[in-house]
Amino acid sequence: MTLAEQMLDTYPADLGGVDRRKLAACITECYACAQACTACADACLSEDDVASLTKCIRADLDCADICFATGQMLSRHTGYDANLTRAMLEACAMACKSCGDICAEHDHMTHCAKCAMECRNCERACRELLDSLG
Amino acid sequence: MTLAEQMLDTYPADLGGVDRRKLAACITECYACAQACTACADACLSEDDVASLTKCIRADLDCADICFATGQMLSRHTGYDANLTRAMLEACAMACKSCGDICAEHDHMTHCAKCAMECRNCERACRELLDSLG
Amino acid sequence: MTLAEQMLDTYPADLGGVDRRKLAACITECYACAQACTACADACLSEDDVASLTKCIRADLDCADICFATGQMLSRHTGYDANLTRAMLEACAMACKSCGDICAEHDHMTHCAKCAMECRNCERACRELLDSLG
Amino acid sequence: MTLAEQMLDTYPADLGGVDRRKLAACITECYACAQACTACADACLSEDDVASLTKCIRADLDCADICFATGQMLSRHTGYDANLTRAMLEACAMACKSCGDICAEHDHMTHCAKCAMECRNCERACRELLDSLG
Numbered sequence: 001m002t003l004a005e006q007m008l009d010t011y012p013a014d015l016g017g018v019d020r021r022k023l024a025a026c027i028t029e030c031y032a033c034a035q036a037c038t039a040c041a042d043a044c045l046s047e048d049d050v051a052s053l054t055k056c057i058r059a060d061l062d063c064a065d066i067c068f069a070t071g072q073m074l075s076r077h078t079g080y081d082a083n084l085t086r087a088m089l090e091a092c093a094m095a096c097k098s099c100g101d102i103c104a105e106h107d108h109m110t111h112c113a114k115c116a117m118e119c120r121n122c123e124r125a126c127r128e129l130l131d132s133l134g
Numbered sequence: 135m136t137l138a139e140q141m142l143d144t145y146p147a148d149l150g151g152v153d154r155r156k157l158a159a160c161i162t163e164c165y166a167c168a169q170a171c172t173a174c175a176d177a178c179l180s181e182d183d184v185a186s187l188t189k190c191i192r193a194d195l196d197c198a199d200i201c202f203a204t205g206q207m208l209s210r211h212t213g214y215d216a217n218l219t220r221a222m223l224e225a226c227a228m229a230c231k232s233c234g235d236i237c238a239e240h241d242h243m244t245h246c247a248k249c250a251m252e253c254r255n256c257e258r259a260c261r262e263l264l265d266s267l268g
Numbered sequence: 269m270t271l272a273e274q275m276l277d278t279y280p281a282d283l284g285g286v287d288r289r290k291l292a293a294c295i296t297e298c299y300a301c302a303q304a305c306t307a308c309a310d311a312c313l314s315e316d317d318v319a320s321l322t323k324c325i326r327a328d329l330d331c332a333d334i335c336f337a338t339g340q341m342l343s344r345h346t347g348y349d350a351n352l353t354r355a356m357l358e359a360c361a362m363a364c365k366s367c368g369d370i371c372a373e374h375d376h377m378t379h380c381a382k383c384a385m386e387c388r389n390c391e392r393a394c395r396e397l398l399d400s401l402g
Numbered sequence: 403m404t405l406a407e408q409m410l411d412t413y414p415a416d417l418g419g420v421d422r423r424k425l426a427a428c429i430t431e432c433y434a435c436a437q438a439c440t441a442c443a444d445a446c447l448s449e450d451d452v453a454s455l456t457k458c459i460r461a462d463l464d465c466a467d468i469c470f471a472t473g474q475m476l477s478r479h480t481g482y483d484a485n486l487t488r489a490m491l492e493a494c495a496m497a498c499k500s501c502g503d504i505c506a507e508h509d510h511m512t513h514c515a516k517c518a519m520e521c522r523n524c525e526r527a528c529r530e531l532l533d534s535l536g
Contacts, residue, residue, distance in 0.1 A: 003300050003386060007307035010379035013314040031299045032271050035343055039275035041463075042344040045456040046281040054447040055213030061443075061463075062207050062218065068336065069203035073196050075303055076310040079189030081232055084196065087225040094221050102213075111278035118271060137434050137520060141441035144513035147448040165433045166405050169477055173409035175329075176478040179322040180415040188313040195309075195329075202470065209437055210444040245412035252405060323481030330475050330486065337471035341464050347457030352464065355496050359489040366483055 004028045004075075011077050019132040023074060026125040030071030030092065033122035036115045037064040037099060043111035056102050056112065063099035066092050067122060074129075086133060089126045096123035138162045138209075145211050153266040157208060160259040164205030164226065167256035170249045171198040171233060177245035190236050190246065197233035200226050201256060208263075220267060223260045230257035272296045272343075279345050287400040291342060294393040298339030298360065301390035305332040305367060308383035315377065324370050324380065331367035334360050335390060342397075354401060357394045364391035406430045406477075413479050421534040425476060428527040432473030432494065435524035438517045439466040439501060445513035458504045458514065465501035468494050469524060476531075488535060491528045498525035 005024040008015070015023075041060035044053040070092040073085065100119030107113035139158040142149070149157075175194035178187040204226040207219065234253030241247035273292040276283070283291075309328035312321040338360040341353065368387030375381035407426040410417070417425075443462035446455040472494040475487065502521030509515035 003304060003382075004307075006382055007304055007311075007379065010377075010382055011307075011311050011314065012377070012379070027303065031303050035295065035299050035339060036271060036275055038340050038343040039272075039279075042346050042460065043275075043279050045346045045459060046279065048453075050456060051450075051452050054452060057447060058210055058213040058444065059215070061210065062215070064340075065203040065206045066222065069199040071303060072199045072306050072332075075306040076192050076195065078310050078313045079192040079236075081193070081196070084225070084228050084232055087221075087228050088200065091218070091221040091225050094218050098215055098218055109278075109280070111275065111280070114271075114274055114278055137438060137516075138441075140516055141438055141445075141513065144511075144516055145441075145445050145448065146511070146513070161437065165437050169406060169429065169433050169473065170409055172474050172477040173406075173413075176326065176480050177409075177413050179325060179480045180413065182319075184322060185316075185318050188318060191313060192310065198474075205437060206440050206466075209440040212444050212447045243412075243414070245409065245414070248405075248408055248412055326478055326481040327483070329478065330483070333471040333474045334490065337467040340467045344460055344463065347460040349461070349464070349500055352493070352496050352500055355489075355493040356468065359486070359493050362486050362489050366486055 002028050007075070013078070015077055016080065019129070022125070022129045022132050026129040027071055027074045029118075029122040029125040030067045030074065033096060033118050034064045034067040034071065036118040037061070037067065040103065040111045040115035043109070047109065053106070056106070059099040059102045060115065063095045063119065066095040070126070082133065086130060089130045093123050093126040093130070096120070096126065136162050141209070147212070149211055150214065153263070156259070156263045156266050160263040161205055161208045163252075163256040163259040164201045164208065167230060167252050168198045168201040168205065170252040171195070171201065174237065174245045174249035177243070181243065187240070190240070193233040193236045194249065197229045197253065200229040204260070216267065220264060223264045227257045227260035227264070230254070230260065270296050275343070281346070283345055284348065287397070290393070290397045290400050294397040295339055295342045297386075297390040297393040298335045298342065301364060301386050302332045302335040302339065304383045304386040305329070305335065308371065308379045311377070311379035321374070324374070327367040327370045328383065331363045331387065334363040338394070350401065354398060357398045361391045361394040361398070364388070364394065404430050409477070415480070417479055418482065421531070424527070424531045424534050428531040429473055429476045431520075431524040431527040432469045432476065435498060435520050436466045436469040436473065438520040439463070439469065442505065442513045442517035445511070449511065455508070458508070461501040461504045462517065465497045465521065468497040472528070484535065488532060491532045495525045495528040495532070498522070498528065
């Protein structure tokens with residue numbers, strides 16, 4: 001059981017009809033993707049051809065900020081706001097899609113390959129949670 | 135001239151057709167709203183009737199995280215992604231609307247009154263920037 | 269192998285003499301602790317006796333912010349600044365110690381018990397990385 | 403009166419013997435510096451000689467994260483932890499000093515010149531608050 005799942009199980013009030021497995025998975029992916037994007041941006045900075053990677057770095061930085069904000073929000077259940085949750089999940093899925101696509105363009109660099117994979121994982125987790133919210 | 139405007143003027147490449155005044159205003163409001171919401175959440179924690187303010191605190195925390203992520207994103211212009219910018223501005227305006235509405239319900243507390251006012255300012259700045267993006 | 273370790277292995281330049289295992293472990297704990305503290309603060313908000321938990325909530329919020337900033341910083345290796353890294357690791361270990369101590373005082377609530385445990389893990393990871401930096 | 407000062411004035415409990423003017427000034431500078439560093443990192447990405455600016459970008463990113471965490475922490479007064487506050491103010495002053503020094507090395511670029519100036523302002527505000535804490 002991941003720590004996010006364990007924390008979810010300790011919430012003292014009603015979580016509503018949320019799919020706990022999908023919620024916990026999405027929380028975990030949001031923080032993991034924030035870390036991977038931050039590391040990828042920095043790895044890009046150390047590549048010889050950093051000048052060709054500036055859009056990738058920018059996408060990484062945005063994705064890290066948005067994934068973190070989304071992970072923080074999903075970790076809270078008190079006074080749940082369904083519309084805001086959906087809007088952030090949509091924005092997060094979109095950030096992960098953009099960043100994943102850009103990283104996948106130069107996946108001969110292993111940091112971009114790994115980061116693209118994590119962005120796909122996080123995008124999927126956001127979409128699956130969104131679908132389960134109805 | 136605000137610091138956000140000054141920084142915007144130093145950007146060495148083309149900013150496209152963006153309305154610089156509205157962009158700079160929105161950046162400034164995003165950071166100001168993040169601060170106000172963080173301070174309001176903490177002030178709520180020191181109220182005698184904190185138990186009646188838990189939804190307000192949660193709205194403050196979400197709004198602070200989302201405003202910060204939006205301010206960070208709007209501070210970047212390299213590899214601009216119009217769809218993601220719109221999605222985050224929508225989410226940020228929504229977070230500010232929710233938080234402002236909740237704070238306005240108990241504006242006999244000056245921290246909530248001030249925070250509601252700042253949320254309105256930030257929501258308006260997001261909407262005006264969104265409208266100008268076409 | 270954790271994702272943080274995998275990302276570390278993709279860094280294209282020299283990492284200096286850093287202990288990779290301890291660095292990756294500390295990165296992982298920083299993000300995990302940020303999530304646990306955010307979830308614990310929210311769980312506290314849903315407890316009937318939230319009024320007795322306000323210092324715990326505040327410690328959680330600080331610890332989450334500091335752990336995230338530390339995790340971000342440790343995910344970067346380009347232009348490594350040893351003194352700043354040490355200062356942030358000290359601050360992060362201190363934040364985890366404070367938050368862990370406060371949560372441990374009411375570990376009859378499982379969110380505080382789990383959060384205290386994660387704070388101890390993160391504090392230890394920071395201290396072990398600090399020690400290895402010499 | 404700045405918004406940070408106004409929010410400080412709304413805090414419903416005792417603020418202890420803190421110098422309100424210096425505290426509010428430091429909060430304002432932390433958020434302003436986070437924004438300036440984020441904008442400077444992005445402006446560097448759009449410079450033709452980005453390859454010579456990678457250490458500056460990294461310093462900007464760290465400084466933004468640390469200033470934001472410090473600004474968040476200083477915006478909270480409930481359950482004040484003097485030692486942790488001092489440790490974060492020291493780390494923040496150090497991050498601002500490093501980033502300001504690096505930006506000042508190439509202040510022929512106006513984003514680095516402006517960012518260096520803001521880093522100096524934030525460093526000074528942190529030091530003045532630290533001194534006033536005794």
